[in-house]
Each structure stands twice: as C-alpha cells, then as structure tokens.
Amino acid sequence: MSKIGSSSLATVSNRRAGRTSNLIGMPLEGHWQRVNTPLRRLSGRERNIAIVAVAVTLAAVVVLVVATVGKTRPEPGPGCIRAQIPHVMGAETLDACGARARQICSARAGDADPGAIAVQESCRQAGLL
Secondary structure, three states, X not given: OOOOOHHHHHHHHHHHOXXXXXXXXXXXXXXXXXXXXXXXXXXXXXXXXXXXXXXXXXXXXXXXXXXXXXXXXXXXXXXXXXXXXXXXXXXXXXXXXXXXXXXXXXXXXXXXXXXXXXXXXXHHHHOOO
C-alpha cells in the first residue's frame, strides 16, 4: 500500500463534494517561524569581527579593481611595431623592432587582408611606411 492510502483519497473526494473533512492540522504549521528565528543573537565581539571582515573584503575588492583598471602595456618604442593579427586560435600580437619591423612592413605593404591592414597601421605610426 502506498503512503497515501485509499482512505485519504476518499477524504479528499468527500471534501470536493462539500462534505466535512476529517483531515488533521498541517504537519509543518509554524515551520517558517522556527526555521527563520535565530538560535541566539550575536555578541558584540562577534558583530565587530563580522563588520571588520566585511570591511577588509570590500577594501581588497577596491584595491584589486583600482590595480587592474587602465591600460598597463606601454606603447611600442620608436622604430617598433605592435599589431593584433588574426591567427589560428584568435588574435595574436605581432611585436617587432628594427630590421625585423622594416622587413615585416615591406612584406605586408601591398596586402589587403585584415592582418596586413593592422600591420600597415602600426608601421605608419612607427614611421616605417
């Protein structure tokens, strides 16, 4: 026999028919109050420790945000190029200086693909084109 016996089903069908019900009170009556009532109040020391912990956490978050905001990578030096070019798994940064930069700029000068356009712009900014 299941947990809900045939007598329970009969009682529910009787209630639908307008007859009186013989169901007992709800088993979880007052449950919300019991679950949401604190077992005890925090002491002054515990409250102060909680406030300090929250303040230290907030300060750490603010320090991390301030430390990581902004552009941290300096611009390339004179005669150097830096371009974001398409690569196998996404973008790749192309960095070159001196003779290698001049070689890359001359090799990509006539191309029209997106990587070449990025290299050409970087070469123009470095004064190599």
